[in-house]
Amino acid sequence: MTLAIGIEIGGTKIQAGVGAGDETLMGLARGAVDPSAGAEGIRGALVELVDKALAKAGAKLGDVQGLGIGFGGPVDTRRGRVLRSFHVEGWSDFPLAKWASQQWGVPTWVENDASIAGLAEAHLGAGKGLERVFYFTIGSGIGGGFIVDGRIDPGQGLGSAEVGHSYVPHPGKQRGPVKLEHVCSGWSIGRRARQALQDGERSVLTELAGGIETVTAEHVYRAAEKGDALACRILEETTDALAVGISNVLALLDPQRFILGGGVSLMGPLFWEPLRQKVRRLEFPVYSGTYDIVPAMLGEQTVVLGAVLLGLRRDPPRRRPSRS
């Protein structure tokens, strides 16, 4: 059986899995990121996690054909190098693919984690069988992945689909553009609620969260379900901005399906229904009815599953036709 190792290096967690490229992992091991141990500490932990995952899978390194890594930050995919980490010291310009292929003796490919999650959803999840899929992960930040014909759009080699860094109108009283990530990420939803409460606005949020400082996006959604005015306004601002972000991707890339993963996508109909309606109002009419917006299917192991696909080279290699 042909197997690959998939590794996720996130901001708070690391995971290693062994799989054959389908929806399940034969072995999985997880750990937490210790920022004080730096990049070197994470690499040491990964060596142990891979051993554990192989043991759980009843497999040995000789069965492994390749290794894929989903990294939580920008990556030079052609050279297999990390560009930087926003969470942990010591990653800048680190040759991650080279290190891993020396460590485990198998070919290694590195991609941004959101792109890898999109790859997994396009092959195994909500985008199965589709040619053009745009994946959003809306968690503490916002990442994206554009999967065309089963492979990650590589941009110039430093990734693409950085939708969290696209701009939408300011939701508050300020004018001008603001990054989508600064309005719609779970972190920014919580921040806006906490700010309003600190400014003296009344809301059930304080009670729900047991204080102002502990208010999160999840509390905002639950308070909105109770009809809380502040929470409803923040949710409204969030779906307004996300609808603009999605409409812009639609106009530029014309995907068949938008797949939304990450914590914010676990919100219920008060998030999803207005979002879909607003995108319909903004859509370029020619694309009307040619796309849909659906939740991700694969859950916690999405990045590891996608990294296994990468290790197996299940994404067709990029062909470069000659130019006239």
Next chain:
Amino acid sequence: MTLAIGIEIGGTKIQAGVGAGDETLMGLARGAVDPSAGAEGIRGALVELVDKALAKAGAKLGDVQGLGIGFGGPVDTRRGRVLRSFHVEGWSDFPLAKWASQQWGVPTWVENDASIAGLAEAHLGAGKGLERVFYFTIGSGIGGGFIVDGRIDPGQGLGSAEVGHSYVPHPGKQRGPVKLEHVCSGWSIGRRARQALQDGERSVLTELAGGIETVTAEHVYRAAEKGDALACRILEETTDALAVGISNVLALLDPQRFILGGGVSLMGPLFWEPLRQKVRRLEFPVYSGTYDIVPAMLGEQTVVLGAVLLGLRRDPPRRRPSRS
């Protein structure tokens, strides 16, 4: 010699040319669109223009390998059908490729005119030799073309890169999103100026244009050069919005080069320098220094030159790798 016919069907003009796929046309014939004659009138006029272009080129139909058409509106490129025209009656769902291949007996391909102009710039103009080029045409409206590895990104088959329909923050006192085309097209620049003058704002524009109703984007640029406050403000709003539009394309698609064509791109340094600075301020830092923003090179015949390339199939055919 292998030749192709290139046809442009625009909102106000139609052109037919004969070429071999380089920067020059061997024969060219032009006409104006008569909206009252409808789509049928345009097709009749095209038959004559093609005859003229062939005669000027000293070529006959037997020398022609294929035909490309750049249409000024949305197109179903897989079926070669026009979806609609915003200018002339009678185009809706018209099988343009079929009609042309029967008319002239050669294989025909149809694309949106902005995408074709992008193809021409990528092969023969400002994007020569580059793998990822994003073309803007900023004229009476705004169109776009995303050229990857020498071919037009087809979207799902109804085109892509509809950047005029992407959203930016409202430039005026209104809140919320507005289409880029409604702020930065030549038409909308002129409209904002005329509106402000009608609202009683003082400006040299009225004098420059010989009246309020005749004020155009070109007058706005010339007045801004004289330091006119209204004109400077409108130019400022325009580069603000266009910088957001470009930054969003950068974040999502990571092109190496933005090529700006159309009338507005003929403006001088008061347009170009602030635009480049603003995009730099908004850019996703990972892409810093990996792209530039330059004027288009090919001029009035861009669409015809690109349509000839299409007729020669100089854009490498799209390959569809099998899925795992």
